[in-house]
Amino acid sequence: MIDFVKSLLLYSFAAVVALLVHSEIARLRGRVAGIDGPRGLPIFGNIPQLRRNASEQYRIWAEKYGAVYQVMLGSVAVVVVNSAEAAQRVFVRNSAATISRPMFYTFHKVVSSTSGFTIGTSPYSASLRKRRKAAASALNKRAVTSYDAHISRETQQFIRDAYELGEKGKKALDPLALVQHLSLNLSLTLNWGSRIASVHDPLFQEIAEVEEYVSRFRSTTGNMQDYVPLLRWWPFNTASARAREMRTRRDVYIRRFNRELQQRLKNGEKVDCIQANVMAEESLDSQELMSLSLTMVAGGLDTITTLVSWALLLLAHKPDIQNKAYLAIKEHRMSTNDATECAYMVALVRELLRMYPPLRLALPRETASDFCFNDKLIPAGTVVVLNAWACNMDPEVYPDAHVFKPERFLDSNGRVQPGSIFTYGQGSRMCPGYILGNRELYMLFSRLLYLFEIKLAAGGSDADPLTGVADPTSLVSAPKEYKVIFSPRDRKQIERMLSEK
Template identity: 65%
Template sequence: MFPLPLYVWPLTFVAAIIIHSELTRLRTRIKGFSGPPGYPIVGNIPQVSRNASEQYRRWAAKYGPIYQISLGCVNVLVVNSAEAANKVFIRHSNATNSRPMFYTFHGVVSKTAGFTIGTSPYSDSLKRRRKAAASALNRPAVSSYSPHIDRETRHFIADAYKLGRGGEVGIYPLPLIQRLSLNLSLTLNWGERIESIEDPLFKEITEVEEYVSKFRSTTGNLQDYIPLLRFNPFSRSTARARAMRARRDVYIKKFSAEHADRLRNDSLDTSCIQSKISTDTEAKLTEQELLSLSLTMVAGGLDTITTLVSWALPLLALRQDIQAKAYAEIRKMYPRPNQILCSSMDDQKCLYVVALVRELLRMYTPLRLALPRETTAEFVVDGKVIPPQTVIFLNAWACNMDPKLWKDPFMFRPERFLDKDGASLPIYTYGQGSRMCPGYILGNRELYLLFMRLLSAFQICADEDEQVDCDPLTGLDDPASLVSCPKPYKIRFVARDAKALETALG
């Protein structure tokens, strides 16, 4: 009997792992659910590597609103309609209140700083953090943050006016939008802010958080679904995840340490979230849990506000009719020139602008695939048993485009939310059920005041040399990204009344 060559052993090891992964995937298939055929080892990953949410929406026409896919060796149920989302996430909210753990994000990126509230599996710690977040983000608390929202939206208007010379030149607005989003998060969470888009810290945070967002992608990290790839010592994905983790730790710890110093010296801004929770004797959060709240604020703010405003500007530039309607409604509330910036205490009284924000949230869903869920108990949907530890994706994009809810889902029409029936219909941008984003009241308030002031102060126009694309499918900059940002563009912020605006801005 001849000894096997040395190279046979590693090949045998790899083959054994592949066979084990395939058997695991086949054994864990959920009975009763159909789905698109995939490939050995990788499953359906090649088919959803670009614009997964739209591919899932299209597959629903063939396989039904709830079907099964394979991502590597992991089987996933995808929910693609409002009715199905209600059956799964509302009727069985207790059984769908956890998150799966992924190797790249949970095991590498978040190894030192911990998880955000949104990405944390269900636990007693999560219950404490969600309770603290709910207290800090309820309607009365959000109302107390009005001075912060006032300051940051005011700075955004001033920068847009100054850099665009009142509308004479077009500007790339993304850095201004990112600073607005970041400062809202930093100010509300720690009482800190960054003065300029030229500040190295601003550039560091936005760059790192953009990468971290990619590591949360449901399809962008093959090693999450193919365990064999985790043994690759030369993995660029793992190396980059570790590098971003280290860079993120630096500024998160910096802000936390500075806040702790102010707490000891009694020099806190008591209206910021960390101050409220740190001095709340009932919250009793650990240092790691407070850090989780901070990560949640930074990541959530940059995702939602940045994405929505980035899509809104080209949309409004192309839809002057919407601008005209909004401006007319705003002027009814604020007719005098010295009211051009509107009131920061206005809690969404201009119904057309409220409808505009809701339609933006519906059409331009920032996280088109909501963060994945993992079931904690068995339950039945349409006669089919969904076992514990099943990974479920809520396709928020498909639900927001559900033709059973909206007769013209691909038409941007704020008026739908002014109708008696449309006003009560749900949108899925903040999630659904027990793990819905706790910051939705704050996000809506921030967006409302920003658009009140933007549309009151400026006529938003496309730059003459730019071809802007506000279509949520063709206008995507990176269809593979978790967060759905538009392609770069220039916008002109044309002052409606330059003298009144300058006086208001001081």
């Protein structure tokens, strides 16, 4: 019996060693030939070096290996693009080759197995073309202009929350719940014609919690089981169980919103929203409609919540920027009408997006066909990642990139001038909601900075985009907790605005 146990243990040990050796050989063979990059550990590759602030580590490595190099995430070779010039060559000139997305175990096969994928996370297919066409129609410049009334109502609600919950400037607030409420209601109103009245509503709290977790599962470095398949069978691995839980909880509210909208339409109610307009065209099936729904919720919460959270903190540290914005808005209101946008505020929004990209590592691509970069072949099926953080900090484009300066987007006459930012991605899979996102941010900050001074509460917090991150392992780089005071510039003016319908 003892000999049998010894033999069993020996064979088991030999099988594990053989499996590890086979995995390591496959990992080394998976590298893209001819492209340099940092060497990692056996089995895990570079993952341990990228668990915290991966985008900044990628930028640092670019100083040694060049703007385009490769890393190994477990057994997966990933080509990383870290400069504005390289991003143009890889994602714009080769837009057809870089049009697809890779499939990751945690997000695609566990979290999204019942509801499908968002538009942004879907591999390229005929179905994706239909969904992107529907999204483009709903999110083009003309369509976005028609949403101004919805955006105005939700920004007015944000002003109300800041004014009333902040006791008219007497109480410091953690603005996260207010910002999440704004972001979620913008998504719900535009997509389903619905909204959640209060930050205290259990449904609001449920959606905010679930979407935060789902965002983590989309991390390109945070889910080790995506790159080391053996970990999916590790008995102490809780990632899959938590992913399944969030999938189930998310399905409940997404299906509820779709069901309620369908019932309203069946009752003959006219509902002006994206989902109703798409349903009327009958071009998408139920799974594709679900994908569009998921896209609106996830995109809004990721982009608007994260950007506004950083912006409020940054502005509280910079009263001079707030004062410039206030004077610019005041002059704009006196000299023109709402048909044009205040140039300084457009530049302010662009600079916020440049310095605080919510997704510092854009969602990864998977090449649909071969292409060459610097005479090196990038074969079909290769994962390619745009480091939006590094591109937005590219010294060739922004010599003083770590300085917050909206004026960099204005010419000598104070007019907005062209200038690339990489926050929404590049090329064929650039975020289709960028026009909507820019409009929402413009309207919010134009109203907010005209009515309030934002002051940092005692203790403060770090507004540095590197050292002030709450969770450096997360896909979405949110700031640490902080409190601000929304100090009214003119209470009567605020109350007059809040009384308007």
